Amino acid sequence: MNKDLAIEIRELSKSYDSVKALDKVTFDVRRGEIFGLIGPDGAGKTTLFKILVTLLNADEGSAQIDGLDVAKDYKEIRTRVGYMPGKFSLYPDLTIEENMEFFASLFGVTVEQNYDIVAPIYSQIEKYKKRRAGRLSGGMKQKLALSCALIHKPSVLFLDEPTTGVDAVSRSEFWDMLFNLKEQGLSILVSTPYMDEASRCDRIALINNGHVLDIDTPQNMVDNYDLQLFGVKSNNMYELLKILRNDSGIANCYTAGEYHHVVAGSGFDAAALNQRLAANGLSNIDIKTIVPDIEDVFIKLLSNEQQ
Amino acid sequence: MSNNDYIIEVKDLTKQFGSFKAVDHISFSVRRGEIFGFLGANGAGKTTAMRMLCGLSYPTSGSGTVAGFDVIKEGEKIKRHIGYMSQRFSLYEDLTVMENMELFGGIYGVANNELKERAEDMFKRLDFYEERNTLVGSLPLGWKQKLAFVVATLHKPEIVFLDEPTGGVDPITRRQFWEMIYQASSEGTTIFVTTHYMDEAEYCHRMTMMVDGQIKALDTPANLKKQFNASSIDEVFRLLARGAKRAE
Numbered sequence: 001m002n003k004d005l006a007i008e009i010r011e012l013s014k015s016y017d018s019v020k021a022l023d024k025v026t027f028d029v030r031r032g033e034i035f036g037l038i039g040p041d042g043a044g045k046t047t048l049f050k051i052l053v054t055l056l057n058a059d060e061g062s063a064q065i066d067g068l069d070v071a072k073d074y075k076e077i078r079t080r081v082g083y084m085p086g087k088f089s090l091y092p093d094l095t096i097e098e099n100m101e102f103f104a105s106l107f108g109v110t111v112e113q114n115y116d117i118v119a120p121i122y123s124q125i126e127k128y129k130k131r132r133a134g135r136l137s138g139g140m141k142q143k144l145a146l147s148c149a150l151i152h153k154p155s156v157l158f159l160d161e162p163t164t165g166v167d168a169v170s171r172s173e174f175w176d177m178l179f180n181l182k183e184q185g186l187s188i189l190v191s192t193p194y195m196d197e198a199s200r201c202d203r204i205a206l207i208n209n210g211h212v213l214d215i216d217t218p219q220n221m222v223d224n225y226d227l228q229l230f231g232v233k234s235n236n237m238y239e240l241l242k243i244l245r246n247d248s249g250i251a252n253c254y255t256a257g258e259y260h261h262v263v264a265g266s267g268f269d270a271a272a273l274n275q276r277l278a279a280n281g282l283s284n285i286d287i288k289t290i291v292p293d294i295e296d297v298f299i300k301l302l303s304n305e306q307q
Numbered sequence: 308m309s310n311n312d313y314i315i316e317v318k319d320l321t322k323q324f325g326s327f328k329a330v331d332h333i334s335f336s337v338r339r340g341e342i343f344g345f346l347g348a349n350g351a352g353k354t355t356a357m358r359m360l361c362g363l364s365y366p367t368s369g370s371g372t373v374a375g376f377d378v379i380k381e382g383e384k385i386k387r388h389i390g391y392m393s394q395r396f397s398l399y400e401d402l403t404v405m406e407n408m409e410l411f412g413g414i415y416g417v418a419n420n421e422l423k424e425r426a427e428d429m430f431k432r433l434d435f436y437e438e439r440n441t442l443v444g445s446l447p448l449g450w451k452q453k454l455a456f457v458v459a460t461l462h463k464p465e466i467v468f469l470d471e472p473t474g475g476v477d478p479i480t481r482r483q484f485w486e487m488i489y490q491a492s493s494e495g496t497t498i499f500v501t502t503h504y505m506d507e508a509e510y511c512h513r514m515t516m517m518v519d520g521q522i523k524a525l526d527t528p529a530n531l532k533k534q535f536n537a538s539s540i541d542e543v544f545r546l547l548a549r550g551a552k553r554a555e
Contacts, residue, residue: 040477041448138349165474167348168505168541169548193475196506196541208477238489254482255489257509258528295478302479 003067006031006156006187007052012061014047021047023210024061029156029189034182036201036218037191038294044210045191046086049160052189053083065156079107082154084145086161086191092134096125096144099133100151107152114153117184121177122147139170146177157181159190163197175200198294206298213301218294225292227251227300230270231259234282243280249273252303261290263300314339314466314497315360317371317378322355322364329355331520332369337513339465342488342498344508344528346540347517348548353501354470356517360499361468362386374465387415390459390467398455400444404435407443407458415462422461429457449480456487466497473504485510505541516544518551 002008007029014022022044029035037045050056052063054074063070065077090099100122104111115122125143128136133144142162149157159178163171175197178188190201198204198218206213206221214221232253234240241260244253249272251265270287277285290296315337322330330352337343347353358364360373362382371378374388398407405426412422430436433453443451452472460467469488473481481504488498488510500511508514509528516524516531524531524547528540535543 040480041475043477165471165503167503167548168544169348169551172545194504195478196504236493238486238493241486241489254479255485255510256482257506298478299482302477 002028004031005029005064006033006066007035007189008064009048009052010062012048012051012058012063014044014051014056014059020210022051022058025207025210025212026061027205027212027215029187030202031187032182032185033202034178034188034190034200036198036204037189037207038193038195038198038204038298039191039207040193042209043207045207046160047210048207049083049085049158049189049191053081053158054078079152080155082149082152082157084149084157084159084162086164088141088145090133090141090145090148093132095130095132096136097129099144099148100129103148104151109152111151114151117153118147118150120180121150138166142166142170142174150181155185155187157186157188157190159188161191161193163192163194171197195294195298204294206294206301208298208302208305213305214297221294221297222292225297225300227292228264228268229290229292229296230262230264230268230287231256231290232262232273232277232287233259233285234277235284236282239280240277240282243277243282247273247276252299254299256295259286259288259290261296312338314341315343315371315373315499317360317373318369320356320359320369320371320378321367322352322359323367328520330359330366333517333520333522335515335522335525337466337497337499339497340492340495341513342492342500342511344511344514345499345501345517346505346508346514346544348544348551351517351548351551352520353517357468357470357499357501360385361389361391388464388466390462390464391470392455392459392467392472393470398443398451398458401442403440403442404446404454405439407454408461411458412461417462425461433457449476449483452476453480453484453487456484460491460496464496466499467491469498469500471501471503473502473507505539505544508540514540516547518547523547 005028009025009027012022012025025048039045051058052070054070054077066080068077070077100111121143125140163174182188201218203217205215244250244260244262249265249268250262252263254261274285274287313336318334319332320330321332333356345353359366359378362385366378373385376384408426430439473484492498511528513527515522531543535546537543
């Protein structure tokens with residue numbers, strides 16, 4: 001066992017009937033790291049979380065948390081991990097305060113005793129502590145769930161899509177809280193379908209259909225993007241897309257907002273493309289090079305896989 | 308009568324729950340064929356506003372028309388003339404793809420032969436033919452969302468309301484979804500869409516930003532970035548939403 005690792009995952013597989021939810025997943029989360037699991041719904045993120053927090057057994061492979069085996073040492077692991085499931089799982093009929101006390105008592109601690117660890121988050125909702133959890137807004141539920149997951153001072157935190165359906169500002173504030181926890185020494189495994197959150201992680205794994213496409217720092221992933229990417233826009237974006245699809249100098253193209261993203265094929269010539277588009281009746285044409293982001297990386301890896 | 312260039316025209320639309328103004332005097336117009344983004348923080352009043360525009364909720368005050376019908380007096384007619392796709396998947400999981408289309412086609416009064424034609428066209432376009440007899444519940448999320456869009460536009464509405472249509476969908480499918488939106492828009496359908504993906508605002512012709520029940524900005528994404536001296540819509544959103552007083 002490696003003392004620098006908070007989580008060690010080796011060749012983990014899990015199937016539901018004929019569906020392979022996880023297919024030989026292998027990666028490590030280092031101590032004190034925020035590790036992001038980035039992938040769409042159905043990628044296998046929740047299954048992986050459930051195995052790691054000992055709620056589900058894997059079919060094959062192994063995983064260790066803090067050097068403890070998820071199958072053999074599940075009792076010990078449960079005292080060391082904090083888990084915030086994707087679905088709101090607190091008691092809606094209990095108040096904020098009662099939920100906190102309940103989770104503290106499950107782990108044999110009191111809220112007062114461990115107040116310091118939850119304070120930065122809990123203090124934001126504490127003035128509503130007599131309010132029932134079921135009557136809270138999405139953002140407040142999220143803060144309460146995180147507080148409950150932290151009250152027993154876990155060393156590894158598992159957050160399954162904590163920001164899904166939350167607006168951009170609240171999401172950004174949530175990531176500030178995670179960074180704060182990391183500073184206090186927690187190791188964090190967090191999943192998200194929002195690729196823009198990848199940049200807030202130390203390292204990320206891109207996951208799709210139960211297997212890991214790539215693992216690296218977000219910056220390295222973008223730096224290692226080896227295709228030539230261009231942005232193209234015009235007065236009519238749908239016509240433009242159809243024309244680009246049939247252009248022989250283009251390997252791939254997809255919508256991306258103001259500009260369509262175009263992966264250059266062999267012999268790509270921006271000036272010649274501009275002329276061809278104009279000849280097709282398009283106007284206000286602009287072609288520029290694009291710095292890829294995590295979504296472009298993900299699309300490249302998915303396209304490779306589908307071929 | 309409404310101006311024919313605009314499919315939505317509302318003035319001072321307000322919805323009050325007790326003393327709480329969920330939507331506070333919003334006024335705006337949406338052009339026919341436009342892709343119109345409706346953005347704002349959680350709790351800003353987007354859903355309440357959208358429900359009033361869809362004829363699902365009765366405004367406390369204000370006036371306006373959607374698809375030529377009065378938002379105060381003709382809610383029922385509005386419902387029949389719009390398409391709506393909600394953020395939670397809204398098809399029947401225990402029915403097949405085709406059965407869902409027949410059900411919703413029937414509800415919207417689409418004639419049988421016409422429905423068949425549109426289904427065939429859709430199966431071909433989306434490469435769905437193999438799945439026409441598959442239970443919707445066993446389809447991947449991205450497919451369901453695309454199907455939900457097709458079903459929401461089966462009756463060829465002049466305008467379709469999409470409430471967070473792409474949440475949780477993989478990047479390739481998300482882009483295919485936007486391609487469907489572009490296509491519908493190029494065929495003249497107006498798209499009214501909410502999203503939490505700020506990069507998706509860039510797909511829209513024009514967009515609004517709602518804060519505390521009011522519309523704080525309305526323009527093209529490019530002009531908004533210029534106006535707020537921001538490099539992205541995400542930044543514009545932060546500048547506006549940070550000033551919000553309402554904590555959801």
